[in-house]
Amino acid sequence: MKNIPFLNLKLANEPIEEELKQAACEVISSGRYLHGEHTQLLEQEIATLCQTSHCVAVSNGLDALRLILRAYIEMGRLCHGDAVIVPANTFVASILAISDNGLKPIICEPDLHTMNLDISAAAQLVKAHHARAIMPVHLYGTPCWDTALNEIAQEHDLLVIEDNAQAIGAQAATAGLNGTRTTGGLGNAAGISFYPTKNLGALGDAGAVTTSDSQLAATVRALANYGSDRRYHNIMQGLNCRIDELQAAMLRVKLRHLNEEITRRNAIVKVYNTAINHRQVTTPAIFAGTTQVWHQYVVRVSRRQEFIGYMKENGIGTDIHYATPAHLQPCYPTLATHPMPVTELLANEVVSLPIAHPITTDDASYIAGIINSFPA
Numbered sequence: 222m223k224n225i226p227f228l229n230l231k232l233a234n235e236p237i238e239e240e241l242k243q244a245a246c247e248v249i250s251s252g253r254y255l256h257g258e259h260t261q262l263l264e265q266e267i268a269t270l271c272q273t274s275h276c277v278a279v280s281n282g283l284d285a286l287r288l289i290l291r292a293y294i295e296m297g298r299l300c301h302g303d304a305v306i307v308p309a310n311t312f313v314a315s316i317l318a319i320s321d322n323g324l325k326p327i328i329c330e331p332d333l334h335t336m337n338l339d340i341s342a343a344a345q346l347v348k349a350h351h352a353r354a355i356m357p358v359h360l361y362g363t364p365c366w367d368t369a370l371n372e373i374a375q376e377h378d379l380l381v382i383e384d385n386a387q388a389i390g391a392q393a394a395t396a397g398l399n400g401t402r403t404t405g406g407l408g409n410a411a412g413i414s415f416y417p418t419k420n421l422g423a424l425g426d427a428g429a430v431t432t433s434d435s436q437l438a439a440t441v442r443a444l445a446n447y448g449s450d451r452r453y454h455n456i457m458q459g460l461n462c463r464i465d466e467l468q469a470a471m472l473r474v475k476l477r478h479l480n481e482e483i484t485r486r487n488a489i490v491k492v493y494n495t496a497i498n499h500r501q502v503t504t505p506a507i508f509a510g511t512t513q514v515w516h517q518y519v520v521r522v523s524r525r526q527e528f529i530g531y532m533k534e535n536g537i538g539t540d541i542h543y544a545t546p547a548h549l550q551p552c553y554p555t556l557a558t559h560p561m562p563v564t565e566l567l568a569n570e571v572v573s574l575p576i577a578h579p580i581t582t583d584d585a586s587y588i589a590g591i592i593n594s595f596p597a
């Protein structure tokens with residue numbers, strides 16, 4: 222019997238360990254640990270990847286989203302109490318970024334097929350709550366974008382803030398914008414997470430804001446550095462949300478390998494989706510014309526606890542993203558203003574299968590074989 226853990230970060234980073242060590246040594250010897258060359262170059266490289274004019278590297282993904290919203294408040298584009306539409310089935314950080322700024326998160330049901338925001342439900346909520354902004358989350362690495370979302374944003378003059386924590390490098394089909402565009406450059410601004418488990422993961426915390434709005438980028442940059450536009454000159458009551466130079470250097474090494482990683486994950490997904498044919502296991506949808514980056518490969522199983530136990534007995538690790546949606550967390554007792562049946566169904570059924578390096582396509586067929594023998 223094979224033993225396949227869900228994720229082993231040491232093994233995931235092993236192929237590039239020497240490159241990482243060399244880059245770390247260079248930073249240590251440079252004596253420059255903040256605001257250095259690696260941070261500047263990382264920002265340029267991420268902006269190029271996301272097809273935006275600006276990138277501001279920051280401390281983590283939650284701070285990236287918090288800073289965007291705070292900057293829009295400082296710029297007078299949002300006011301305390303304004304409604305922001307956000308999917309109910311996201312990681313809690315998307316929602317924390319909104320409530321932390323005194324804005325009102327309005328949670329919206331996802332679409333069962335895409336597992337991303339249900340755009341028509343979002344349109345209803347925009348009208349009902351006079352929303353000023355919408356936060357599509359590219360969950361599991363699948364872009365949450367279509368023409369309908371764009372039209373709603375334009376019709377209601379919404380700020381579109383992408384939660385791009387899980388989808389760096391993904392491409393969405395965009396009518397009228399020359400075919401495809403990369404996530405992070407679809408809306409007005411986007412927050413990226415470089416949490417260690419992400420496809421582009423630091424060796425600690427890090428994140429970034431991408432945008433083509435120069436005023437927003439400058440405001441975020443100042444806010445992230447005590448609200449100062451130059452040394453010891455504070456134009457806002459800011460925060461300290463800077464990225465470490467060491468993490469910027471690690472990320473630049475890993476960025477060189479991101480495309481290989483996306484290609485590798487897509488090959489594994491192809492095997493999983495073709496080979497898994499158990500009638501009680503629903504595989505995720507692959508969307509033509511988009512590039513999904515498969516931060517997680519998530520199936521749905523109604524007998525989840527039995528399934529997870531069965532996988533464990535067979536040496537296969539799994540995980541759940543996410544078992545308890547924000548509106549059922551103790552910190553958000555009044556978040557849900559209407560029933561959330563799709564969100565709760567997903568929360569009860571989703572199971573993530575191993576996909577990170579060193580999982581191979583052979584492992585994926587082996588795992589699919591085990592799944593197909595799950596006693597019905």
Ligand SMILES: Cc1ncc(COP(=O)(O)O)c(C=O)c1O
Pocket residue numbers: 281282283284311312314315358384386387413414415416426427428
């Ligand atoms: C969808 C989503 N949003 C926001 C975040 C927050 O990112 P971080 O952990 O870097 O603060 C994460 C990741 O953890 C995430 O998955």
